[in-house]
Amino acid sequence: MIVASGTFxxxxxxxxxxxxxxxxAMIPKGISLKPMMGNLPPRIFETEGGILNSIGxxxxxxxxFIKNKLPFxxxxxxxxxxxxFGNTPREYIELAKRLDExxxxxxxxxxxxxxxxxxGGMVFGSDPKxxxxxxxxxxxxxxxxxxVKLSPNVTDIARIAKGVEDGGADAVSLINxxxxxxxxxxxxxxxxxxxxxxxxxxxxxxxxLRMVWETVQAVKIPVIGMGGIMKAEDAIEFILVGASxxxxxxxxxxxxxxxxxxxxxxxxxxxxxxxxxxxxxxGLFKPHLL
Ligand SMILES: Cc1cc2nc3c(=O)[nH]c(=O)nc-3n(C[C@H](O)[C@H](O)[C@H](O)COP(=O)(O)O)c2cc1C
Numbered sequence: 001m002i003v004a005s006g007t008f009x010x011x012x013x014x015x016x017x018x019x020x021x022x023x024x025a026m027i028p029k030g031i032s033l034k035p036m037m038g039n040l041p042p043r044i045f046e047t048e049g050g051i052l053n054s055i056g057x058x059x060x061x062x063x064x065f066i067k068n069k070l071p072f073x074x075x076x077x078x079x080x081x082x083x084x085f086g087n088t089p090r091e092y093i094e095l096a097k098r099l100d101e102x103x104x105x106x107x108x109x110x111x112x113x114x115x116x117x118x119x120g121g122m123v124f125g126s127d128p129k130x131x132x133x134x135x136x137x138x139x140x141x142x143x144x145x146x147x148v149k150l151s152p153n154v155t156d157i158a159r160i161a162k163g164v165e166d167g168g169a170d171a172v173s174l175i176n177x178x179x180x181x182x183x184x185x186x187x188x189x190x191x192x193x194x195x196x197x198x199x200x201x202x203x204x205x206x207x208x209l210r211m212v213w214e215t216v217q218a219v220k221i222p223v224i225g226m227g228g229i230m231k232a233e234d235a236i237e238f239i240l241v242g243a244s245x246x247x248x249x250x251x252x253x254x255x256x257x258x259x260x261x262x263x264x265x266x267x268x269x270x271x272x273x274x275x276x277x278x279x280x281x282x283g284l285f286k287p288h289l290l
Contacts, residue, residue: 001022001023001024001025001235001245001246001248001259001262001263002023002024002025002026002027002081002224002245002246002247002248003023003025003026003027003247003248003249003252003259004027004226004247004248004249004252005027005028005029005030005083005109005111005149006029006030006053006055006083006249007248007249007250007251007252007253008026008027008028008252009028009029010028010029010065010069010072011026011028011072011073011076012069012072014252014256017256017257018256018257018259018260019260020076020078021076021077021078022078022259022260022263023078023259024078024079024245025078025079025080025081025106025107026073026076026078026079026080026081027081027082027083027109027247028065028069028080028082028083029058029059029083030057030059030083030084030085030111030114031059031060031061031062031065031082031083031084031085031095032057032059032061032062032084032085032086032087032091032095033061033062033086033091033094033095033098034061034062035059035060035061035064036056036057036058036059036061037056037058038055038056038057038058039054039055039056039058039192039193039194040193040194041193042191042192042193043055043056043192043193043194043197045182045191045192045197047180047182047199047201047203048203049201049202049203050199050200050201050202050203050204050228050250051199051200051201051250051253052180052181052182052191052192052197052198052199053177053192053197053198053200054192054193054194054195054196054197054198056194057085057114062095062098062099065082066102070102070104070105073104074104079106079107080104080105080106081105081106081107081108081109081145081147082099082105082107082108082109083108083109083110083111083149084096084099084108084109084110084111085110085111085112085114089124089133089134089137092110092124092134092137092138093137093138093140093141094141096108096110096138096141096142097141097142099142099144100141100142100143100144105144106144106145107144107145107146107147107170108142108144108145108146108147109147109148109149109173110135110138110146110147110148110149110169111149111176112124112125112131112134112148112149112150112151113125113149113150113151113152113153113175113176114176114198115151115153115176115177115178115179115196115197115198122151122153122176125149125150125151125154125160125176126151126153126154126160127160128159128160128162128163129163131148131160131163131164131167132163132164132166132167133167134167135148135163135164135167135168135169136167136168139167139168139169145170145171146168146169146170146171147169147170147171147172147173147224148164148169148171148172148173149172149173149174149176150164150172150173150174150175150176150215151175151176152174152175152176152177152178152204152207152208152211152227153178153179157174157175157211157214157215158211158214158215158217158218158219159218161174161215161218161219161223162218162219165219165220165221169221170221170222171221171222171223171224171244172215172219172221172222172223172224173223173224173225173226173247174208174211174212174215174223174224174225174226174227175204175207175208175211175212175226175227176198177197177198177199177200177204178198178199178200178204178207179196179197179198179199180196180197180198180199181195181196181197200227200228200249200250201228201230201249201250201251202228202230203228204227204228205227205228205229205234207227208225208226208227208228208238209225209227209237209238209241211227212225212227212238212241212242212243213241213242213285216241216242216243216283217242222244222245223242223243223244224243224244224245224246224247225238225239225241225243225245225246225247226238226246226247226248226249227249228250229246229247229248229249229251229262230251230254230258231258231261231262231265232261232262232264232265232266232268232269233265234262235248235262235265235266236265236266236269236281239266239278239281239282240281240282240283240284240285241283241285242282242283242285243282244279244282246262248262266278266281
């Protein structure tokens with residue numbers, strides 16, 4: 001069980017609510033080489049059943065993260081996977097190199113999928129060739145386990161995943177948020193300062209599930225599923241269609257104990273169905289009706 005980037009702060013915010021040692025891995029807010037201020041407020045808007053955000057990758061930057069945030073993770077047994085991004089390919093490579101030298105990091109999650117920044121992020125994740133080349137270069141820069149986080153704002157996510165796999169990624173995680181917007185009919189302005197943001201939460205779950213299913217069939221590397229997981233049953237759906245692990249995102253903002261409750265629920269399901277390890281649940285989906 002993994003908690004998704006941007007929805008779990010830097011972990012410390014959640015230690016009063018759950019035992020962080022029970023999580024499989026934590027992925028803190030995405031970091032860049034230099035600090036970033038993010039987008040104009042308002043940056044969060046609640047939609048029916050979901051969340052629209054345009055944080056714009058606000059973060060304190062690599063140096064601050066290493067000095068002030070990383071020490072917190074040293075006392076926790078859970079794996080730390082650092083989510084990172086760059087505005088240019090060179091920045092991605094440089095950051096991967098620097099993170100490679102830092103002790104205490106189990107893996108990297110390379111974000112090529114942020115929908116609400118002008119440069120970086122999604123630009124690299126929308127084209128299979130660009131994604132492939134970038135992953136090739138980052139792969140050379142780090143020996144750490146490399147996850148690549150994919151954007152759903154594409155026609156064929158499985159093709160992107162294949163390009164990323166061929167570039168040397170160890171796993172893909174999907175999905176990031178959908179480009180979306182909301183309008184206030186009284187002011188007639190956009191609800192978000194950046195106008196366009198990313199939609200997450202329950203409304204995106206069926207699409208995320210379809211994308212995970214398609215990706216699982218296209219690649220051999222593990223697929224980490226996410227998108228609208230609120231409860232154990234949701235997570236089980238992702239695992240059944242072939243996800244090797246799942247991430248909990250927006251649900252952390254609604255109920256900080258979601259990840260633990262989902263772990264408990266999956267355990268109960270396994271016991272009830274006499275399955276002795278969650279790994280054996282992966283891919284048990286029956287694609288044919290009969
Ligand atoms: C407020 C907020 C901030 C996010 N920040 C990041 C981020 O910095 N890097 C990243 O890769 N994904 C980020 N995401 C995307 C989530 O990690 C996740 O991919 C997405 O929300 C879909 O999962 P969910 O429906 O369970 O939330 C953010 C999502 C939200 C809601």
